[in-house]
Amino acid sequence: MAYQPSLGTRIQRVIEYHRLRLKFLGERVLGHEYVPLRRRITIEPSGHCNLACKFCGYAKKEQGRVVMPNEDFARYIDQATELGFIDFSLTSSSGEIFFDKGAAWKLDYLDNHPLTGTYQFYTNLILPNQAMIDKIFNLKKLEWMGFSIYGHDLESFSRITAKPEKQYNRLVTNLNRIADNSGSGKDLFEIHLRTDRSFNWHPDDGIDENSSDLVKAMYRAVTEGGVKWCGNWEIYDTWGGLVTPEDVVDLDVELTDGSHQPKVGACILLFDEPMIFADGAVNACACRGIDRSLQIGDLHTSSLKEILSSDNTVFRGIIDRHQKSDYPETCKDCMVYRSVYRKPRGWPFTTIAEFFKKHDERAAGK
Numbered sequence: 001m002a003y004q005p006s007l008g009t010r011i012q013r014v015i016e017y018h019r020l021r022l023k024f025l026g027e028r029v030l031g032h033e034y035v036p037l038r039r040r041i042t043i044e045p046s047g048h049c050n051l052a053c054k055f056c057g058y059a060k061k062e063q064g065r066v067v068m069p070n071e072d073f074a075r076y077i078d079q080a081t082e083l084g085f086i087d088f089s090l091t092s093s094s095g096e097i098f099f100d101k102g103a104a105w106k107l108d109y110l111d112n113h114p115l116t117g118t119y120q121f122y123t124n125l126i127l128p129n130q131a132m133i134d135k136i137f138n139l140k141k142l143e144w145m146g147f148s149i150y151g152h153d154l155e156s157f158s159r160i161t162a163k164p165e166k167q168y169n170r171l172v173t174n175l176n177r178i179a180d181n182s183g184s185g186k187d188l189f190e191i192h193l194r195t196d197r198s199f200n201w202h203p204d205d206g207i208d209e210n211s212s213d214l215v216k217a218m219y220r221a222v223t224e225g226g227v228k229w230c231g232n233w234e235i236y237d238t239w240g241g242l243v244t245p246e247d248v249v250d251l252d253v254e255l256t257d258g259s260h261q262p263k264v265g266a267c268i269l270l271f272d273e274p275m276i277f278a279d280g281a282v283n284a285c286a287c288r289g290i291d292r293s294l295q296i297g298d299l300h301t302s303s304l305k306e307i308l309s310s311d312n313t314v315f316r317g318i319i320d321r322h323q324k325s326d327y328p329e330t331c332k333d334c335m336v337y338r339s340v341y342r343k344p345r346g347w348p349f350t351t352i353a354e355f356f357k358k359h360d361e362r363a364a365g366k
């Protein structure tokens with residue numbers, strides 16, 4: 001059975017829930033809104049994936065199992081940069097960037113575009129070949145790459161991803177290829193482990209002859225390749241109810257219904273980072289929404305400028321629903337939700353009204 005939190009943990013979460021909820025409600029009463037003013041957009045190169053992780057919505061996704069054509073990608077990048085977006089995420093909402101045979105072309109397009117700043121993405125690191133790994137080390141604008149590593153040995157890899165040894169071996173090979181580039185992964189790559197809670201290993205613990213090939217490869221990537229170790233992720237959301245407790249019954253992870261997270265008003269992700277799905281649909285947020293309940297337009301019929309404008313009643317409708325705490329299904333259990341009434345650290349912010357004013361100014365080229 002999947003992990004269940006202890007009574008003590010549950011009590012602590014209830015206390016923290018009410019503390020934060022009161023804080024956000026207080027900010028709301030004072031009329032304070034903290035909408036981020038970053039300039040990043042996610043473009044999903046591939047809606048297909050090579051794995052079928054049991055806690056991921058991918059296996060149950062009904063739309064968008066396509067790869068984005070290169071010419072569409074170029075058109076979307078051009079439109080986004082014209083609107084003032086300078087930073088890009090290529091993390092598929094539920095898919096894998098290197099499933100796309102045009103990934104190298106797309107990376108070159110971004111890297112050589114005169115108006116792009118930086119880009120970053122998560123990958124499961126299984127599909128790139130040696131040539132692609134070499135290429136990654138030579139990209140100029142790649143700011144960050146997160147390796148989502150599923151499992152800690154062959155048994156756990158196969159149990160979590162529902163895939164056989166061949167893909168496990170490719171993952172081990174690729175981590176070793178990264179490690180071979182001595183120290184150059186520093187400040188560029190991170191390992192984000194996703195395995196059973198009971199696996200408590202840290203690179204400082206070292207390895208021995210009983211360590212799995214995957215642990216040995218991760219150890220080399222960290223100690224020789226300079227890859228940052230970001231530990232194991234233990235709590236997963238249900239992708240708006242798509243993932244059920246039965247799906248993760250043989251994983252030692254916690255599946256949350258999101259009820260321990262206070263939701264007050266709109267989520268900042270609605271403003272922070274829109275996403276273009278591989279099929280050209282535009283999603284209000286870069287996080288969830290594979291049920292398309294956050295879709296605000298389609299780039300085959302409208303421009304990005306029109307879709308993101310304050311005149312888009314579908315977009316405004318989603319924000320209004322959030323402000324009334326009437327959240328779409330996909331947002332209800334989402335762990336990434338951040339209230340607009342939570343004062344952020346480290347980036348500039350504004351109000352919702354100002355946000356749209358600024359967007360419209362940018363769209364008008366001001």
Ligand SMILES: C[S@@+](CC[C@H](N)C(=O)[O-])C[C@H]1O[C@@H](n2cnc3c(N)ncnc32)[C@H](O)[C@@H]1O
Pocket residue numbers: 049055056057091092093094095096097122123124147148192194235236237238239243
């Ligand atoms: C959906 S994946 C897409 C990119 C790529 N395929 C990968 O696995 O890195 C993006 C990230 O979401 C994480 N993820 C998947 N399902 C999740 C869930 N139910 N709760 C929290 N994170 C999840 C993955 O582990 C991964 O790090």
Ligand code: SF4
Pocket residue numbers: 049050051052053056057058059093094095096124148
């Ligand atoms: S978590 Fe990533 S690798 Fe796993 S099925 Fe989802 S999209 Fe694919």
Ligand code: SF4
Pocket residue numbers: 267268269270285286287288289330331332334335336337338
């Ligand atoms: S709650 Fe989650 S899915 Fe909904 S807008 Fe926020 S980050 Fe996106």
